[in-house]
Amino acid sequence: MKKLLGSLVCFAALTAMVSGAGKVSPEWPFIISRQMPCMNYYPEVMEQIFDSFQANPGACDEIWFCIDGLTDLPASEEDLRRILPYRKRCEELGIQFSFQLGLTLGHGVQLHKARPEDRQFSEDAFRMNPDGSRSSEFCPTSPEALSYLYERTKLILEVLKPDSFWPDDDMRLNHGCYCPRCMKGFSEFCGKEWTREELYHHLMGTVNEPEPVRGQWVQYEGKLLAGAGEVFRRAVEEVHPDCRLGVQADPANAHYTGPNKFALMKALSGPKHNKVGIRPGGGFYNDKDFGGLVQKYLCIQEEGAKCRQQDFVGQICYEAENYPHIALLKNPQCMMNESMLMLAGGVDSLALYWHSGDYYESARSYDRFAELCAQYRPYWEALRDRNQSTVLYGISRPLGTNAFNAPRPSAGDNFWVVPHWDMIPTLVTYGLPICPAEAHSEVTLLTDNTILGLTKAELEHYLAGPVIMDVPAWMKLNQIFPQTNITVTPYAQGTFEVIDGASYYYPLNSVRYLLQTDRTDVEVLATFESGDPANRQPLGISSMIVPSEFGGKILLVNDLYCCPTTPKRQLILNGLDKITPNRMAVRMETHEQFVMTPRVDADGKIQTITLLNLSSGETDTIQLTVRSYGSKRPYWSVPCQKKVRAKVKKTEGEEGSLTITLPPL
Template identity: 30%
Template sequence: MKRFLLLAVVASAHVVGGADYPLVVFRLTGSPVRNPEFFKATCEVHAKYKGAFDEFWFGGGKPLGKIEFCREDLRKMSALRPWVEKAGMRLSFQQGLTTGHDYAYVGKPGTQAAAGVYASEEAEPFPDDAWMVRKNGEQATGRCLCPRSPAVLDYESRFVKATLEELHPVTYWLDDDLRLGVGKVGCFCPRCLAAFNRKAGTALTRDALVKRLFEGVELDPLRLEWITFNEESLALYGRAARKAADEVMPECRLALQTVSADCLLNGRDYGPILRELSANGRVPAGIRPGHGCYREDRPLDFLEKALWCTREAERSRRLGNLCGTVCYEEETYPRRVLHKSPSAIVTEAALALASGCDTVSLYWADGEKPERIEDYERFVKAVARARGYFERLSASTLRTSLGGVARCPGSKAFEQDGFSLGDAADLALARCGIPVTVAESASKHKVWYATDRSRRAMTEADFAKAKTEGLFEFVPETHPLVSTRQRWLDEIDRASGGRFPVRIDLPHALRVLPRIDAEGKTDSVTLLNLSIGDTEEFTVKIRNPRGFKPVLASPQRPDVTLECVHDASRDELQVAVPNLAGWQICTIFLRKE
């Protein structure tokens, strides 16, 4: 039977001011240069709701094409810049797929090229050793370039220069998505294998390395070496981009889009590449957690992706001026049935902001068969209506960390098999209405727990520290009842000495996200109803409140001042919350006056 461990711990919060990154970024997933008339019509809609969106993100430039071919596409987009600016937005750019997605980019001669697939005479003629090699020795000849290849780094430099010269974007994002993990497990080409052996002081063949990394013992320090090696590989790619930018637009912000923070194949964090992209903090870089959560008929995916974003936000903000924003990539193009509804788009964005992101990027599909412009306007109108709420929520996030229970991964987590920090226990607890955060969170009055897997990665020193701080053990249930949940809440209160930020005794599926400032005060509490049914009226007990005037805000409705009682003996604000509709999100902001 699995067992959880709880221990009380107090940490200090750390807040980093970001660069002037936009709150809401927008992208049309089909290149605007293929359908300029629809693009112009969308800009007219944005002009009608000016201020809802800050930046238009152009995803194009024909990456992996010959540079002269890329410039043609960039010039077409540059000619549309006046429409973007007329709509009150700035122009940014995202480089297309170069390292992460493994599918063809060169079409067969004599056949019509599909979107994103070029004729052979248009494609950059990369040498054979420019491509990543899979762990079985096969060459990945799709969009999987080795970031240690001199030819790849040279191409990246030339591509960045061409883009900045033609487009002059305020922000340049790498890549959709820049990654060595997810679908692949790193590059095993002769160049990378030799470099890794030099770093690790080993003489392993590819087969021997693969066996130790993926088939070996549960804990192996070589995995940590592989993780840090991949960090360094991505950093080389970032260095090439920054060097090129400094020759053309030194003030241009460089950023990267990537994948789940739980995936360790890209590194322990993105510190090395953020250092390169930001020129050691001179121009704070951005990071955009992407991929996943494509369909609104699977809303629990929102929770899982939001937990990734919490980890990314908490660990990236510890890097200071290396990171200027953590931007959520919301996948809002059609995947199952139509687009996500405007209300669903807004709800997901709000969850991301409450979870730790401070900016968001939203999509809409146009391509060669765009949706009706009136449907597009409904989407823009919904974002415009939610804009004020987004601003307040982002501001609260930037000055706080996410509070809750946090799973202790153990000091040897990076040596553990699987190359993942994820654990289903996080989501299980979050669905029960128990605030859940991540180990990297700096929030005070956070309570730790451990699972069977994380306990195996904990050292004797980890356990000794836990026992010193106070270690509590309880047994989870696969299908917890209300009595089980109450017992968990009681254990959490006991572990924290009654200082745990929020307690809700309502037996209802809720995601609860308390934001805790550097003084340990609760700044705001976001609530997401995880049921298709309404809640009844319920009480939220907020400990250490920043203010005593609770206001309930949501993306769709006007603010409501809430009734409350303050228990001074416990410094607990007992707030009466009205019923919440199914899958409705809202935030309790705590005003001082």
């Protein structure tokens, strides 16, 4: 069974950490409990949940209540009045009483499953597909749909007077809308007349090169959603101006709301520039999928780094999902450490889904959940507060100006998922510090897909510094900047990879590329030899460091995204140190799976390193080499335990470096 355990190495004195940027405003709660609509029909279960929070002070600061999706106004009011009695209990416990709108533009087929109590809509309210048929989600320009959202939002605000109001993450345009209104608006937006068929061909057709119209379409979708977002701000200003607004957002790599979420968020902010919140989420619905956890962590990193640069963002709230519910609930201990990782990644608060009355779940499961939230809270708060004056550090993954102009992979739900991450989650589990481009970047990671999204000028900029890539990315780069003196030959037979004189067998079904060059300025890190043990012959280079024509160095690695042997991981770490002028600021020695999250101050000095164990059991001791640090006496902190001074010594053979030995996780 997986053990998901995390810990923190901190290099700053506590007083220094607190004296950085200001803490999150108490106006924006720290721990939020999200309730499903069905809980309105189980007041006795909701009372048990309140009892859990009362018995565990600090476990919850705010509750988001909810009602069913498409009910007409009389039925909506009836549902809302079921929630209203919960306000008194919230006030008694000092818990903010808030609301999440579970359906806005539509989560899909629900919009065509009308019940007697649901509002009936005309065909014009729904989006149009490229073939002229209607889809099951609202069109963001439909007067009928927008009027319904406005009327319903006003009703919610009038009845509940919530502290905050959060439209759900279906404020998105998965496949766009091709109705006459939206097509006319897009033609005006980009200054060219488009038909549905012509536009769809350019967006999703056989043109296998970047096309500006694709990027224009994404920007236009952001504009449409901003128009829909104005409905919520208008309702708030008219009925309950003190209510905070936030948006529940889908993953950062799914650009359903435009190039980013900011057009929609600015609309929610309104003309008075009110602070708004964002709740990035989606994915990792059960604790079997640790790849999903890492993917979600990367999304959180990106959203957090971007939002921290915006003055209208008041809260970045992580969604820890236990929905859809499964027979055995997501382990609450797992959710605690999941939340720790996301706080290290850049969020400042937590929204936690847990219970469902429809599934007759034990109230005891909620007791345990609340107990752990209260126990973890001091650790979480310390981690959040340290983030205020630090940024993520490591190997960045740029998106590029042309990312939205690049060819799209499919017309399905992933239409606007920009394919720029590839196998990056695998690198995270190596313990490599992967970070977004908005963070403190020491090295740039280029993949074959990211290269498609970068302009020549952007590529030249990155190639002037340290870069890591695999061979397919190198081949794509050679189409832009030809390198005739390095040849690449695919090779599908069994081989041995030789690293530091030791050989490691490559199986027959593992694809690798033989590199050949007569350049004298490259540094060979590993080679391939033939797979016949009795007659081993050199075949070519496996991995090497190549000086770039623009002044930087490229670490070129075969099978970069495959689970490596320990020597291959060492090769990558050694190569990163060699291509970086002052070596990487932190390096972790391990043969197990970890997520490592370093954060640095404005001077690039390591302030905290958060470690999460992704191995199936207890790890060996952990060794960190730190070259740029805020203190020579870091401490080691594990949730719900007293912090202790870490075991530190000077690194042998490295002037100014510290070696930290940590106990097993």
